[in-house]
Structures are given as C-alpha cells and as structure tokens.
Amino acid sequence: MADNPLLNLLKGRASAGPDLRVHLSQRDGASLHDKMRQAYWWITNNAVICPFYDIEFGQNASLKNSAGDQLVLHDDMSYSSFVLIPLLTLFTARRALMVGGPGRGKTSSAVLMGLISGMDKEAVRKGILRGHPQLTISDLLGAPLPSDMLKAEQMSEVKVSWRQWIGQRVKIVDEYNRIPTKTQSALLSLMGDGYAEMFDQYVYAGRSSWFLTANDDAGGGTFQVIEALKDRIDVVVRAVPFNSAFIHTLLQRIETDKSPEDLVPTEIVFTKDELDAIFAEILRVQVPRPVLDKLAFFLGQLDFCRMASPHFEAKSKDTLRLAGSSVSKVCNEQCPLDKRTHLCTQTENGVSARAFQTCIHYAKAMAFFRGNGQVGTDDLRQIVPWVLHEKLVPNVRSAFFEEQKNASLLQDRVAWIRNMFDMALDQFTRHEKTRAEVVTFREELDAGLEGVDLKTTEARIGKISAMLKQLMTKSELSGPIWEDVIHLKSIYSRYRNYAAWLKRAR
Amino acid sequence: MAETGPLGSDLVERLEREARGRFVKWDGKLWRSLLDGPATLLAQNFAATGSEAVFMAWLTLLRDAVGLGYVAANGQGFMHLGLCELVPKLLPAMPPVRQAQALAELWNLGENLSARDAWLERIFVRQARGLQSLDDLSALVANVAAKVGQPPSRKLAGSETKLHMIALFEADSRFLPGAISYLSPTVVAVFDRLRSTPDGDALALGVWLTDPPEILGPLSGVKPPQAAPPEHDFWANTKDVRITELAASARNDFSALCALGTSQCLFAMLPKP
Numbered sequence: 077m078a079d080n081p082l083l084n085l086l087k088g089r090a091s092a093g094p095d096l097r098v099h100l101s102q103r104d105g106a107s108l109h110d111k112m113r114q115a116y117w118w119i120t121n122n123a124v125i126c127p128f129y130d131i132e133f134g135q136n137a138s139l140k141n142s143a144g145d146q147l148v149l150h151d152d153m154s155y156s157s158f159v160l161i162p163l164l165t166l167f168t169a170r171r172a173l174m175v176g177g178p179g180r181g182k183t184s185s186a187v188l189m190g191l192i193s194g195m196d197k198e199a200v201r202k203g204i205l206r207g208h209p210q211l212t213i214s215d216l217l218g219a220p221l222p223s224d225m226l227k228a229e230q231m232s233e234v235k236v237s238w239r240q241w242i243g244q245r246v247k248i249v250d251e252y253n254r255i256p257t258k259t260q261s262a263l264l265s266l267m268g269d270g271y272a273e274m275f276d277q278y279v280y281a282g283r284s285s286w287f288l289t290a291n292d293d294a295g296g297g298t299f300q301v302i303e304a305l306k307d308r309i310d311v312v313v314r315a316v317p318f319n320s321a322f323i324h325t326l327l328q329r330i331e332t333d334k335s336p337e338d339l340v341p342t343e344i345v346f347t348k349d350e351l352d353a354i355f356a357e358i359l360r361v362q363v364p365r366p367v368l369d370k371l372a373f374f375l376g377q378l379d380f381c382r383m384a385s386p387h388f389e390a391k392s393k394d395t396l397r398l399a400g401s402s403v404s405k406v407c408n409e410q411c412p413l414d415k416r417t418h419l420c421t422q423t424e425n426g427v428s429a430r431a432f433q434t435c436i437h438y439a440k441a442m443a444f445f446r447g448n449g450q451v452g453t454d455d456l457r458q459i460v461p462w463v464l465h466e467k468l469v470p471n472v473r474s475a476f477f478e479e480q481k482n483a484s485l486l487q488d489r490v491a492w493i494r495n496m497f498d499m500a501l502d503q504f505t506r507h508e509k510t511r512a513e514v515v516t517f518r519e520e521l522d523a524g525l526e527g528v529d530l531k532t533t534e535a536r537i538g539k540i541s542a543m544l545k546q547l548m549t550k551s552e553l554s555g556p557i558w559e560d561v562i563h564l565k566s567i568y569s570r571y572r573n574y575a576a577w578l579k580r581a582r
Numbered sequence: 583m584a585e586t587g588p589l590g591s592d593l594v595e596r597l598e599r600e601a602r603g604r605f606v607k608w609d610g611k612l613w614r615s616l617l618d619g620p621a622t623l624l625a626q627n628f629a630a631t632g633s634e635a636v637f638m639a640w641l642t643l644l645r646d647a648v649g650l651g652y653v654a655a656n657g658q659g660f661m662h663l664g665l666c667e668l669v670p671k672l673l674p675a676m677p678p679v680r681q682a683q684a685l686a687e688l689w690n691l692g693e694n695l696s697a698r699d700a701w702l703e704r705i706f707v708r709q710a711r712g713l714q715s716l717d718d719l720s721a722l723v724a725n726v727a728a729k730v731g732q733p734p735s736r737k738l739a740g741s742e743t744k745l746h747m748i749a750l751f752e753a754d755s756r757f758l759p760g761a762i763s764y765l766s767p768t769v770v771a772v773f774d775r776l777r778s779t780p781d782g783d784a785l786a787l788g789v790w791l792t793d794p795p796e797i798l799g800p801l802s803g804v805k806p807p808q809a810a811p812p813e814h815d816f817w818a819n820t821k822d823v824r825i826t827e828l829a830a831s832a833r834n835d836f837s838a839l840c841a842l843g844t845s846q847c848l849f850a851m852l853p854k855p
Binding site for chain 1: 602605608633635636638639640642643646678679681682683685686687689690691693694695702719720723724726727728730731732
C-alpha cells in the first residue's frame with residue numbers, strides 16, 4: 077500500500093502559506109512543444125484570421141462537384157501554412173519570405189513572431205527595415221560616427237554605429253523587393269554569411285530568424301531581386317485572403333481599439349533560452365533512412381537533363397544554364413523520356429545542397445511541432461513545396477503542362493511541387509531495389525579499404541561494372557538512373573584508384 | 583465579506599485582465615458565468631465567517647483553472663466538481679486555518695487527475711460527490727487508492743462468486759458490448775461492436791468492477807485489444823443458462839467478463855466481498 081502511487085495525488089505544486097493564500101509553483105508539465113502549439117493556436121484563433129488549413133496530415137477523403145472542383149478532407153490535425161511556417165522559421169532561425177497582396181497580414185504576422193520571441197512591441201516596430209528605392213547601405217547597416225571621420229587617421233579608428241536591428245533575434249525586412257540592387261548586396265552578406273563589414277569593422281547577425289515581405293511573389297517591385305539573395309531565402313509563406321465569415325472579429329478590433337499585437341499572452345512568449353532549447357531539440361529529431369532516401373530521390377533527379385550534353389557527367393541543367401540555354405529549348409521530342417512521368421521535364425533547374433538541408437531542417441521542425449521524434453514522409457510532403465517555392469522554376473513549355481489537368485499547376489507552385497513529390501514517391505517504389513543495390517556498394521566502400529586485397533578489389537570492381545552495364549543497357553536513362561550511374565561510377569573510380577595503388581605497391 | 587464578493591470588485595477585474603494576458607485558452611464567458619454562480623454562492627456562504635484571503639485564493643485558483651482548461655463549460659472533471667461545487671458548499675464550514683490547506687489539496691488532486699487516465703478521474707468524481715467535508719479528501723484518496731491502485735485482495739479462483747449484470751444501455755441506449763480490455767485489475771473498457779466515434783475511433787465505455795460495478799461513461803483514446811484470446815471456456819464451465827451466444831469475453835485473476843450477442847449488458851463474475 078505504501079508504494080501505491082495514487083496516495084501521492086494530494087501532493088503537487090499548490091501549497092498553502094501562513095497568510096492563508098494558496099501558492100502555485102511553476103508548472104513543469106508544459107513542455108516546449110506544448111508551448112509552440114499554444115502559440116500556433118493563439119495566433120490562428122486570435123491574431124491572424126486564417127481559416128485556410130492547407131498543411132494536412134492523415135488519410136483523406138475528397139468531395140468533388142460536377143465541374144471537377146475538389147475538396148479534400150483529412151482525418152488528422154491540419155494547420156495553416158500562413159501561421160505555422162513563420163513559427164517554424166522562428167524556431168529554426170531561418171529565413172522566410174512572406175508574399176501576397178497589400179494588407180494581407182504579412183508584416184503583422186512577422187511582428188507577432190518578434191513579439192513571441194520575447195521582443196517588446198516598440199523594439200519590434202523600430203527594428204523593421206522598410207524597403208524603399210532610396211534605401212542606402214548606411215540606412216541598412218549603420219554609419220560611421222562623423223566625429224571619428226574627421227579625426228581618424230586609419231580606417232580602424234572610425235567607429236561605426238551599427239543599426240540596432242542587426243542584432244535582434246527576429247529581423248523583419250518589409251518589402252525587400254523595393255530595396256535597390258546595390259543595397260541588396262549588403263543585405264545578402266548579412267543574410268547569407270551572418271555578418272556585414274564597414275570600414276574594416278564587422279557586425280554579426282547572430283542566430284536569428286528573418287522575415288522578409290514582398291507584395292507579389294513574382295519578385296516584382298521597384299527593383300529586381302538579385303538571384304543570390306533569393307537563394308538565401310529558405311521558405312516562402314503565401315498570405316491568404318480574408319474570409320468574410322470572420323468580419324465580427326474585425327468589428328471587435330475596431331470597437332476595442334486593440335490589435336492582436338497588444339494582446340499577446342505571456343504564456344506564449346519564449347525566452348532566449350527556450351528558443352535555443354527548441355532549436356537544439358529540433359536538431360535532435362531523427363530522420364529515418366527510408367524517409368531521407370525518398371527526399372534524395374525526389375530532389376536528386378530534378379537537376380538531370382538528358383539533352384544537356386553528350387558528355388554523361390554533364391547531363392545537368394547547370395550545363396544548359398552556363399551555356400545560356402534552357403530546358404524549354406532542348407526538352408522536346410528528341411528526348412525519348414516520357415514527359416508525363418519523368419520529373420526532369422517539369423523544371424528549368426535543380427536545387428542546391430542548401431535546399432536539401434533546408435528541407436531536412438524544416439521537416440525536423442514540423443515533426444517536432446507535431447510532437448514526433450522522427451520525421452515522416454508526410455512531414456516532407458507538406459513542407460517541401462514551401463521550401464522549393466522560390467527555388468524551382470517551372471519549364472512552362474514542357475509537354476507535361478500541355479495536358480489540361482496539369483496546366484493549372486503552373487498557377488500554384490505549392491500544388492505543382494507537391495504533385496511532383498507525389499509522382500516521385502510513386503517512382504521511388506519502383507526504383508527502390510536498384511537504389512538499395514547502389515547503397516550496398518557504397519556501404520561496402522565506406523566500411524574502409526584497409527586490408528582489402530587486390531583480388532577482392534577486382535571482384536568488387538567486376539560487380540560494379542556489371543551493374544553499370546545493366547543500368548546502361550537495360551534501363552531507360554532517367555534522372556534517378558543517371559544519379560545511380562554517377563554514384564556507381566564514383567565508387568568504381570575509387571576502387572580503380574585503390575587497385576592501381578595496390579599494384580604499384582607490389 | 584459581501585462587499586468584497588465577486589461582482590464588481592477590483593480583484594475580479596484584475597484577475598480577468600491578467601488571465602487574458604496569460605492564458606491562451608481563456609474563456610471569458612465561462613469565467614463570468616462562474617462569477618455569477620459558484621463565486622456568488624461562496625461569497626454568500628462566507629459572509630459571516632470567511633476570510634477574504636481564502637476567498638481571493640479560491641478565486642485565483644478558479645481563474646487559473648479556467649485558463650488552463652481544468653474547468654470547462656461542459657462541467658465535467660474533478661477540478662470543476664471541487665472548485666465549483668464542493669468548495670462553495672463545504673469550505674465555509676471548515677476552520678479558517680484549514681481552508682487554504684484544503685484548497686491546495688483540492689487543486690493538487692484535480693491537477694494530478696487531469697494528467698492521469700480519464701477513468702481514474704471519473705472514479706474520483708463519483709466518490710467525491712458524497713463528501714461531507716473537505717477534511718475527508720485524504721480519506722477519499724486512500725479509499726480509491728486501495729480499491730484501484732493495487733490488485734484486489736480476493737482472487738476469483740477459490741472465492742465465492744457473484745454474477746453482476748451491468749446495464750450498459752443506461753449509459754448509452756444504443757450500446758452493443760463487444761471486445762473487452764482491462765485498463766487496470768478492476769477497470770475495463772468495453773467496446774461497441776458496431777459503432778465508432780465520429781472521428782473513427784473505437785467507441786468504448788469504462789466500467790469499474792467494484793461491488794456493485796459502476797459504469798464510468800465513454801472513454802476516448804483507448805484501443806480495442808489486439809486479438810487477445812477470449813476466455814469462453816470460463817463461461818462455458820459456469821453453466822449459467824443466461825450465458826449464451828458469447829460475443830466477447832475476458833478474464834484476469836480477479837474477474838471474468840463477457841458480452842452476449844443477444845444482450846446490451848456486460849456480465850461480470852466477481853468474488854463476493
């Protein structure tokens with residue numbers, strides 16, 4: 077009886093004091109991801125009026141009308157991308173671009189992220205960098221002190237007064253596409269490398285989350301956004317239209333003369349330590365090998381273009397780009413690949429290793445937010461389109477988009493990329509066996525060559541050659557096969573080099 | 583005391599203002615209804631002898647319970663029973679020095695139960711309804727702990743037994759008992775063999791195998807047993823003419839249970855006390 081745990085039910089965090097008051101100590105049950113979820117739901121229900129639940133999990137059932145419009149209902153938790161993705165950006169300390177028409181809540185949403193990161197409203201407001209055509213590097217970064225400029229004999233003696241926003245945990249750049257190109261370059265260094273330089277002095281951005289806004293997602297505005305800056309953006313968030321069913325909330329805001337920013341509950345405000353702890357927890361989320369393989373299978377084949385070059389290794393879209401050409405110019409009937417099934421035809425480009433990393437990081441954050449210790453394929457499926465939104469350019473002249481059911485995908489990048497991901501998953505099942513064989517060769521090599529004699533080496537080379545031959549003669553040269561062949565050839569070359577070394581050493 | 587009652591006092595405004603800032607799930611409508619109900623009642627009952635500090639402590643706990651979702655509009659849960667029904671009724675009768683301690687114990691019990699299985703909270707709610715004094719909270723916990731927190735002292739084998747017919751239809755008129763799963767030695771979940779919840783989960787009723795057995799109401803989040811071997815042999819050997827067409831059965835050392843294809847009752851064979 078003494079070890080009966082139920083006997084301890086009267087013990088807890090409440091205690092009575094001699095002043096007849098009851099004191100509650102800090103709750104220890106509320107974990108960090110509970111708090112994340114509380115923040116998400118508070119913003120969704122009170123701050124950003126957003127009934128668009130477009131990040132969906134679980135089995136689905138679809139309802140269709142006679143015109144073909146389809147509504148999909150999922151049986152697990154669904155979330156609004158416009159709220160969730162900025163939150164994940166805050167917790168992963170990454171960079172989000174929020175796009176959409178004026179007055180859609182982009183800046184407000186970014187301001188909320190600042191507030192729940194523990195900044196006060198005044199600091200967040202003052203810290204917003206507002207893009208405009210006259211924005212100079214000094215406006216962006218700061219300026220040297222005039223008195224130092226007169227007295228200094230060396231550059232290092234000029235003290236730079238750095239702008240305060242640079243050191244903030246949440247950085248908001250409003251209408252970044254209205255920043256002149258030259259100033260964009262200074263922003264690039266701060267965003268990409270985490271520091272800026274002026275008069276031989278450096279300022280560091282530290283671990284921070286960036287929220288950039290733009291009034292349209294075509295990158296328009298006063299100035300063209302430089303490609304490198306676009307590439308530094310990790311994820312895109314699309315603003316959503318206002319749903320008139322919630323007009324009473326607007327009425328309430330008018331009548332109370334309060335904005336959601338005035339009412340952020342302290343329960344959802346994170347301390348710096350909590351943000352750091354969440355960052356570390358997210359990194360600890362596991363990505364199982366099969367899930368990682370699926371991501372690799374999808375992203376890896378996007379760069380392939382069979383028509384890019386007669387040289388096998390150069391069959392990538394980068395080759396075309398360097399030559400000033402494009403996929404749309406070469407992806408024609410000369411290429412024997414079926415444009416309805418092979419993903420390579422759909423994009424003008426592939427993605428960088430940075431994009432791979434971003435997908436993995438956000439997928440981990442998504443899994444953590446959902447309370448999971450491992451990333452699932454569904455996490456990837458939901459997050460990948462938002463990460464690749466600004467990174468992938470569709471080949472609008474592809475035969476794939478000529479089909480009526482596919483043409484509309486060109487107007488919605490999220491739907492398009494998710495459709496590609498689904499197509500890749502279908503192909504993955506068929507290609508899995510081949511990929512697994514290649515991985516076996518890799519693991520054999522990674523186990524180390526110490527003690528492997530020439531005979532064994534030659535035997536392995538023989539097996540790899542046989543597989544290469546099989547892939548080249550029995551399989552259609554598609555993106556995944558090209559990747560496998562390139563991978564196998566690299567393993568083959570390592571063994572060849574090793575065999576040559578063994579022979580010389582004899 | 584009446585002047586410091588819940589309605590119109592600065593305290594109430596301050597508590598509500600703080601709550602709006604602190605709690606994500608703050609339900610202002612519920613809070614106001616509690617001010618009109620239990621708070622007014624306690625203020626009246628406290629008028630002669632109550633301590634203002636204790637009243638403030640209770641009101642603050644009630645505010646936190648609303649904010650944290652322990653007290654909800656559906657009026658279920660131990661915290662709701664304790665803070666909104668038992669306290670206004672029983673707290674004024676206690677000596678002032680014990681009142682704050684009783685509130686702390688009540689809060690701890692309610693908060694601990696909210697983190698445990700729903701069936702345990704239901705048992706406490708049922709048992710606590712009959713409390714005559716908040717001084718009896720310790721005895722209540724000890725009693726439930728003895729009945730639920732450890733295996734019963736009498737085993738089925740070797741004991742004189744009694745067959746109980748548990749009328750599940752009283753809790754759910756359309757309930758058709760099927761699979762049975764033990765949640766503890768004396769608590770079971772009985773699953774409806776035809777229906778599921780609107781979310782597609784198994785529809786289950788909890789039953790506490792005490793004497794007499796008590797239906798604990800619908801349970802969510804419990805899973806039907808995965809192909810557990812039925813205990814049909816036990817019932818075949820009882821040779822009770824009422825037991826025919828077994829739909830499901832289960833057994834542990836302390837009870838044997840079965841559901842019939844022709845009945846909405848759960849049949850429980852328990853040792854006689």
